[in-house]
Amino acid sequence: MTKLAKPLAVSLGDPAGISPEIICDAWTRRADGRLPPFFVTGGADVLKAAAARRGLQVPLVVIDRPTEAVEAFADGLPVLGGPDGEYCPGEPDESGARLALASLTNASALVVSGQAAAIVTGPIAKSQLAKVGFAFPGQTEFVAAASGVPADDAVMMLAGPQLRTVPLTVHCALSEVPGRISIDLIRRRAAIVDRALRQDFGIAAPRIAICGLNPHAGESGRMGREEIEIIAPAVAALRAEGIDATGPHPADALFTEHARKTYDVAIAMYHDQALIPLKALDFDQGVNVTLGLPIVRTSPDHGTAFGIAGTGAARADAMIAAIRMAGEMAARRSGL
Template sequence: MTSEAPIALALGDPAGIGPEIIAEAWTQRARTAPAGGAPHPFFVVGGPAVLRAAVEARGLDCPIVPIAEPSEALFAFSAGLPVMAGLDAPYTPGSPSEAGARLALASLTYATRFALGHSAAALVTAPIAKAELAKVGFANPGQTEFLADACRLPYRDAVMMLAGPSLRTVPLTVHCALAEVPGLLTSELIAHKARIVAKGLTRDFGIERPRLAVAGLNPHAGEGGKFGDEEARIIEPAIRELQDEGLDVTGPVPGDALFTSRVRGTYDAALCMYHDQALIPLKALEFDEGVNVTLGLPIIRTSPDHGTAFDIAGKGIADPGAMIAAIRMAAECAAARARA
């Protein structure tokens, strides 16, 4: 892995806010720089006409510089936003279309190939509309699963982590009904994903000995079995197994205490039992800077932790903070891997 290549950005659904916040990220590129460093050059895979229209609609000073190869972004980045030509669609903010979905899928596919082929140091994905992509043959539940397939890994090896300046959370079960969660949780699943998280924090974030906190499932972490036995039967055995392997793991911690300011300073990532247990605190604390990071892949992938926001697309009010944070984190992770 090299950090010298540019970062590839997948456009996302062109009818969403992706194009305008990508362009805004280039105009505020100083904010995408890792602490004490310079901005890492990035480029967009496809959509030059979409991006020009988004720039005009938002009133930005952001020249679009066509490129033919990822390496050209290293030289073009100072002059404008480098964009690979050849893939495009009409710009219809707020009105998703089949043409836009095809562009989103093509952009994601080629950007992933660039990352896998090491011509991109990392991959940043703008938000997609899964329902629209399904209409053009996208068979995966989401971009994370698409990337796992592209990397020839089982879905469970691609672990979603939500990260902000003061908190990192990992949902151990993701897109499923809350009623299904107890049946999906196993000691083996918890231990497997915890190992991936620990390795990812070391490899991509430079944390030599990661501290993991594991949440309880039930109120008060079960309160000795009064409110459920999943803690004693499933969660505690996984924690003991991980501790026996030498990992710094604590828990199960009651969910209502895990995210208090005092407790947040005692761990590097919180492993949560279900989607909202992980995402509600992250979005409450870090909404404008929340980043979705995929751990366990041979490539680096980050994404803003929000959706397409079709309702505000093209209105010039979308906040680019999460996209800027996603690009900055991708650059930081690429540098960490290069040092390893």
């Protein structure tokens, strides 16, 4: 178990999804999961109902300040007093979205102000949040703004036991990807990844593999020239800067077992190129990590799963992995 002077802040996520129940499940497995103390921002009634629905014995300890969570954690799941609501699994609505947003806002503020060691965000439904004024593409951009970091400097990394991947472009149409990638974007994102792997993951000399965009990495220009005109020059520039980058690699071979041994992270050109291999290999333990922030932020790499919420089918492994990873990253930043 990671030793931290401050607890982690966990946002509730959408109360109609699986987040409340897997947060409760994570607390019951805190010892086996080697989890540091954490608290949830708001939603005490939702958490109580979610635990009961799942058949979990989870005493709740309502706290007034984050500092109280460390001592309370052994006796119950600490919940910071605040907004609450009804537990209606599988039935998302605007009141639940408001609760999710209030929890996310509070958790982010507590971490930015130094009252919590890191933030772990529960899954939200962006379409629901948009109805209550959420103007961000996702939680990554929200937390970046709360941290005072431009969205372009907040890098999404998906991390599991077998693979780490970074999508260069994220939530955009596939048709837009060729126009969005550039030498500068690859260089900036790779530099952020390199620093984060050193600082937060303890990798002294990170190896970064960079995917091609086209099949067979363009096959010497026969299937596109992005590899020749953008990706290869970016790799050369990174190597000149002292970053151990290689590529462009054909994406269809880069994620095989033997290839994964040759790098510490793969930078993909678009969303699915990064997420499909990660979810195929590490779906139940995949963690979404935001790199490039002055704070530590992680999240389970899955969605709200409204269809199975409240049925007991949802697994808490990714939430446990996200909490554990946040604690480990925060400990490294604190020099522990």
